[in-house]
Amino acid sequence: MTKRLTLCADDFAQSDAISAGILELLTAGRLSATSVMSQAPCWASHASDLKAFDGKADIGLHFNLSHPFGDQARPLSHWLMKSQLRQLSRPTLRDAAAMQIDLFCQHYGRLPDFIDGHQHVHALPVVRDALFEAIAQRWQDQALPYLRSPDRLGHPGDNRLKALVLRSVSTGFDDGARELGFSTTPWFGGMYSLTPQADFAGLMQQWLARSPDRGLIMCHPGHLAVDKDDPIASTRDKEFRFLASQAFADLCGQYGVELARFDKAVPTTPLAA
Template sequence: MLPERRPVVLCADDYGLSPGVSRGILELAREGRISATGSMTNIPAFRTDAPPLRELAGTVGLGLHLTLTAGAPLGAMPRVARHGRLPPLGRILFASLSGRLPTSEIRGEIERQLDAFAQAMGRLPDFIDGHQHVHVLPGVRGALLAALAARRWRGWLRDPGDRPAAIRAR
């Protein structure tokens, strides 16, 4: 007996990280070699790289790669990003696990990244995941779910199944 066939989604994360990364992802998508890509809407290259990606809607899944550990926030985050740069994963992880993550700032940044995606793509994302899996951390997960519920979003939310210790180990 043959095993059950399951669809495989091959997703290229980090669209918008740099012009080169975006070009490579666009090429793979146009050739049908990937089935989805997640965009980092807080990285400056995303704004210029978004139009050609929008043309691929319906041929590949277009998602938000929620970013809280790279680049600059899209708005003021005086406690999380005091100097205008998002912190490294270790700082977000510590604040999350110690209950010190300012969830109102996190929710605001999630909203801004969702808005940036919607403005560039003309719609909400097909799916959401998080750069370095930050979307599953305590304080981030609740803020994300609240932001999505407020928008009545119906899409896929990646569950990497990672425990915080596994994320920290990476």
């Protein structure tokens, strides 16, 4: 039995090397979505490259608060602590989200198909409410984007503590989003330590086996490059080489996986936690 899977490469436009790798995988049919860091200096030059995949892959916004693309960027630890203490300014965050949505539209020519978050910041308390408000401002008569739900994480990868923290800080995101009329991803995978030593191929096999129909797996491929602002550069090359390989294609066949765009028209039934 075939099951549809949205395989999404995060961080498009973070750098030229990352973007080039993602474009190659999209061309080869080894991805069905990618999310864009619209603040990135190279987004303007790479947006036209993504237009070739309009309607063939989901093109979304990778909402960012932690990667250093501006004065507002802060480490993830800042957002984790301040969000739990409810010490963040919702209007300021709403404006940041609206700005990134506008930058996406400015160079791509339309609104994104979906929204997720760099290091999952979109699902944090206060941040999520600000994002919902920004979307309400920008999506007037258009169908709402679908949202990635980190609290629907279905596999801990190789780091159970990291998975536990993510589920904890994003608790209630999926329910809140669906109450507002958003389509959300019912099952989420792809979280792991993001180290070169990690068994990405083995983990991918587990994710493909465990994913239900309409699940979403994130990945972080890219070409190898020296980048002081990218602590997972070497991991990206490892992911790229595996996703481009026949071994990955064989795994998809083994588990009946068809890489596909996420279908917002199909009602989402949340899985048991």
